Amino acid sequence: MNIVDRIWNSSLGKKYLMALTGGALFVFLIGHLVGNLQVFGPPELINGYAHFLKSKPLLLWGARLGLLACVALHIASAVTLAQLNAAARPQPYATPGAYGASKASQYMLPTGIVIASFIVYHLAHFTALLPGVNGVGDFSKLTTTLHGETVPDVYAMMVLGLQVKWVCAFYLVAQALLFMHLSHGLAAMFQSLGFRDHVWWPRIECFAKAASIALLIGYSIIPVAICLKLVGSDYVERKKYDLKAANPQPAPAFVAAQGKEAK
Amino acid sequence: MKVTLKVWRQKNRNSSGSFKTYESPELNGNMSFLEMLDVVNEQLATRGEEPIAFDHDCREGICGTCSLVIDGKPHGPHKGIATCQTYMRSFKDGDEIVVEPFRAKAFPLIKDLVCDRKSFDRIQHAGGFITVRTGAAPDANSIPVPKPDADLAMDAAQCIGCGACVAACKNASAMLFVAAKISHLGLMPQGQPERYKRAKAMVDQMDEEGFGACTVTGSCEAVCPKEISLDFIARMNRDYGVALLRGDPKTIKGGGAG
Numbered sequence: 160m161n162i163v164d165r166i167w168n169s170s171l172g173k174k175y176l177m178a179l180t181g182g183a184l185f186v187f188l189i190g191h192l193v194g195n196l197q198v199f200g201p202p203e204l205i206n207g208y209a210h211f212l213k214s215k216p217l218l219l220w221g222a223r224l225g226l227l228a229c230v231a232l233h234i235a236s237a238v239t240l241a242q243l244n245a246a247a248r249p250q251p252y253a254t255p256g257a258y259g260a261s262k263a264s265q266y267m268l269p270t271g272i273v274i275a276s277f278i279v280y281h282l283a284h285f286t287a288l289l290p291g292v293n294g295v296g297d298f299s300k301l302t303t304t305l306h307g308e309t310v311p312d313v314y315a316m317m318v319l320g321l322q323v324k325w326v327c328a329f330y331l332v333a334q335a336l337l338f339m340h341l342s343h344g345l346a347a348m349f350q351s352l353g354f355r356d357h358v359w360w361p362r363i364e365c366f367a368k369a370a371s372i373a374l375l376i377g378y379s380i381i382p383v384a385i386c387l388k389l390v391g392s393d394y395v396e397r398k399k400y401d402l403k404a405a406n407p408q409p410a411p412a413f414v415a416a417q418g419k420e421a422k
Numbered sequence: 423m424k425v426t427l428k429v430w431r432q433k434n435r436n437s438s439g440s441f442k443t444y445e446s447p448e449l450n451g452n453m454s455f456l457e458m459l460d461v462v463n464e465q466l467a468t469r470g471e472e473p474i475a476f477d478h479d480c481r482e483g484i485c486g487t488c489s490l491v492i493d494g495k496p497h498g499p500h501k502g503i504a505t506c507q508t509y510m511r512s513f514k515d516g517d518e519i520v521v522e523p524f525r526a527k528a529f530p531l532i533k534d535l536v537c538d539r540k541s542f543d544r545i546q547h548a549g550g551f552i553t554v555r556t557g558a559a560p561d562a563n564s565i566p567v568p569k570p571d572a573d574l575a576m577d578a579a580q581c582i583g584c585g586a587c588v589a590a591c592k593n594a595s596a597m598l599f600v601a602a603k604i605s606h607l608g609l610m611p612q613g614q615p616e617r618y619k620r621a622k623a624m625v626d627q628m629d630e631e632g633f634g635a636c637t638v639t640g641s642c643e644a645v646c647p648k649e650i651s652l653d654f655i656a657r658m659n660r661d662y663g664v665a666l667l668r669g670d671p672k673t674i675k676g677g678g679a680g
């Protein structure tokens with residue numbers, strides 16, 4: 160058997176795949192968070208960052224395809240392993256089982272499935288910019304000028320997008336379940352790859368908790384701050400007008416409103 | 423003391439089973455759980471009913487024959503002991519105790535609380551041994567073993583092959599048992615020549631038997647009567663990973679004495 164078959168046809172081989180792809184996705188999550196946290200700076204910061212990414216199509220598409228492959232492999236091994244596991248106990252116990260197992264470790268598949276549906280939504284929301292899913296309008300109309308160039312206004316898109324209460328709520332639910340997934344998964348990853356002994360295991364568990372909490376906080380403060388109108392709400396008032404107009408024009412109403420506030 | 427037992431009764435593999443409730447006669451708290459079942463069975467026999475079938479042998483926690491899932495936990499309420507070392511004093515007078523067999527596809531039920539754990543034997547046959555030359559036994563101290571390795575190998579060798587790890591795991595995974603066996607031999611100098619081949623063969627046999635995979639829930643370690651550590655699963659994962667990358671050994675034509 161060649162190596163691909165050997166890995167795919169073995170329970171442990173699939174565990175290595177889960178762990179490696181999960182680890183790669185975790186590394187991406189860190190980078191993605193650092194990128195997103197720039198929304199707390201001036202609009203030019205994150206818009207410049209987004210423009211920088213878009214200006215490197217090879218890098219961008221390489222990363223996108225790599226991530227997609229990781230997600231696909233992670234899900235494919237998760238689902239096949241879950242089938243294997245279900246088949247291994249055809250008759251359930253009458254008493255609650257899974258003695259001594261944490262809730263997070265028992266619900267890896269359900270939390271994963273919600274995360275997967277979030278990923279689909281998130282891509283439709285902010286990557287494919289499907290107007291139907293965001294509850295606001297056509298985000299592709301949001302543009303701004305950066306160093307004399309017309310670029311997509313990612314800042315306004317994030318603020319407008321996450322000001323919608325149910326969207327914000329879904330983002331937060333997904334983050335909570337991602338936290339659950341990672342609080343167990345990050346530690347399990349080391350075990351699956353064989354990095355564990357009695358000295359390192361407590362440290363690994365500590366790392367898994369700390370990293371998953373850090374990601375939870377980092378990713379949650381963005382929608383929360385935006386939904387509470389702590390970030391960019393003044394900036395997007397004007398953009399709402401742009402969204403409705405066919406050709407974005409400076410909005411007189413916005414200028415008037417600003418004048419009122421200044422009094 | 424007296425207890426109420428809710429016990430799984432099933433005539434044979436092909437019939438369907440169900441729980442039956444039995445009131446125990448007056449018990450002594452210092453009876454073991456198995457002695458309690460003996461007493462209940464005596465009562466059943468005198469009433470002309472079929473006694474409850476359950477597995478047991480040494481009754482001192484060393485053979486791995488006793489099983490039972492007692493109130494949802496294999497080997498009963500305590501940590502680090504087998505069912506045969508569980509005493510009735512651990513229960514209260516009037517308790518209802520639910521007793522189920524170990525449940526796993528790879529442990530098909532034979533009758534009542536007895537299941538067939540030969541899948542473990544087949545895993546052992548696949549690689550849980552070392553190949554030695556015949557002849558006189560070698561001198562015990564001719565191969566030096568580093569003390570930490572000897573200790574760790576001893577910890578792994580504690581596994582009595584009871585299958586509680588499988589019974590407890592939500593995935594009915596046998597990883598803890600297989601890891602203990604692989605590590606026990608893989609830590610010793612005598613086990614080195616076949617170390618990776620052994621890991622590959624035993625894990626592949628485990629998969630073939632229909633056990634689930636590991637989700638690192640830790641239930642196995644929590645119920646193991648010998649407190650085998652999950653660390654050994656990591657060790658198995660390392661050895662199997664090496665074996666996987668190396669692939670099957672190439673056979674040499676016309677080599678050796680052949």
Ligand code: HEM
Binds near residue numbers: 178184274275344
């Ligand atoms: C950003 C996304 C994700 C990250 C960072 C991530 C990370 C991880 C990590 C590190 C593990 C531990 C691997 C191991 O046990 O060795 C894991 C396990 C798991 N993941 Fe994910 N995951 C993600 C998304 C998903 C999705 C979308 C699913 C959907 C089905 C999923 C399902 C699972 C399951 C079922 C397990 C446990 C597998 C098992 O142990 O049997 N994950 N994940």
Ligand code: SF4
Binds near residue numbers: 586642646648649
């Ligand atoms: S690892 Fe523990 S629970 Fe599993 S078979 Fe060995 S002794 Fe029993």
Ligand code: FES
Binds near residue numbers: 477480
């Ligand atoms: S009967 Fe031998 S270990 Fe319990």
